Amino acid sequence: MPEETAVQEPLSPPQNSKGEALAVVIGVAGWLVPGLGHALQKMWGRAVVCFLTVAVLVWVGAGMRGNLFTSRGNDAFDSLGYIADLGTGSFYWVARSLEANGPDVSHADGDYGTRFLATAGVFNLLAALHAYEAARGRKA
Amino acid sequence: MTSSALAISGVSTLIALIAVKLTHLQALALFALVVSVAFGFLGRRQPKERVKYILWTLLLFLLVGVGIGWAMYPFSH
Numbered sequence: 001m002p003e004e005t006a007v008q009e010p011l012s013p014p015q016n017s018k019g020e021a022l023a024v025v026i027g028v029a030g031w032l033v034p035g036l037g038h039a040l041q042k043m044w045g046r047a048v049v050c051f052l053t054v055a056v057l058v059w060v061g062a063g064m065r066g067n068l069f070t071s072r073g074n075d076a077f078d079s080l081g082y083i084a085d086l087g088t089g090s091f092y093w094v095a096r097s098l099e100a101n102g103p104d105v106s107h108a109d110g111d112y113g114t115r116f117l118a119t120a121g122v123f124n125l126l127a128a129l130h131a132y133e134a135a136r137g138r139k140a
Numbered sequence: 141m142t143s144s145a146l147a148i149s150g151v152s153t154l155i156a157l158i159a160v161k162l163t164h165l166q167a168l169a170l171f172a173l174v175v176s177v178a179f180g181f182l183g184r185r186q187p188k189e190r191v192k193y194i195l196w197t198l199l200l201f202l203l204v205g206v207g208i209g210w211a212m213y214p215f216s217h
Contacts, residue, residue, distance in 0.1 A: 045181060046181050046182060049177060049178055049181040049182075050178065050181075050182075053174055053175070053177070053178040056174055057174060059160075060160050060162075060167075060170065063159055063160030064160050064162070064167075108164065109160075109161070109162070112162075112164075112167045113160075115171075116171065119171070119175065123175070123178060126182070127178075127182060130182055
């Protein structure tokens with residue numbers, strides 16, 4: 001009896017490199033402008049909701065004079081806060097320009113504002129990851 | 141009015157417009173509503189499923205938030 005020499009094909013074919021690059025571009029676009037990653041894939045409802053969610057959270061957070069972290073943090077928590085805030089993409093600079101008087105965390109309002117800003121960033125990162133995965137055809 | 145004075149008054153108006161004064165409960169409710177809607181749209185596709193998910197998440201956010209608030213109450217005295 002001849003020996004089996006046929007090589008089994010891999011279960012999933014290797015990813016198309018062009019498609020992968022496009023997915024990365026969509027993910028980065030979604031991070032820079034909240035909702036753009038979904039808009040590029042014609043997911044209009046999700047695009048609008050992502051944009052409005054980040055916009056409202058940043059507006060309220062800045063309005064409550066929450067702390068917007070910078071790269072010159074003193075400890076690990078400041079750095080984590082900076083990463084979270086940076087997650088809002090272009091809205092990070094919008095929030096900076098809105099907070100002309102700087103943060104005020106001496107009251108509960110400012111503390112809440114800090115959480116609103118961080119939530120906006122983390123949510124936008126999640127939305128950008130979702131857009132990236134959708135572009136790869138993993139979920140939609 | 142000079143252009144710099146106009147610019148300063150414009151910035152002051154903008155700052156006054158974005159100044160947000162919310163009570164603790166209002167902040168909690170706004171946060172819960174916005175995040176619930178966002179999660180619903182991101183996590184579900186069908187409109188009916190989205191509405192159910194949004195309502196369920198909103199309810200849990202409010203219940204857990206108020207619950208934790210009451211749980212911390214004895215420690216504030």
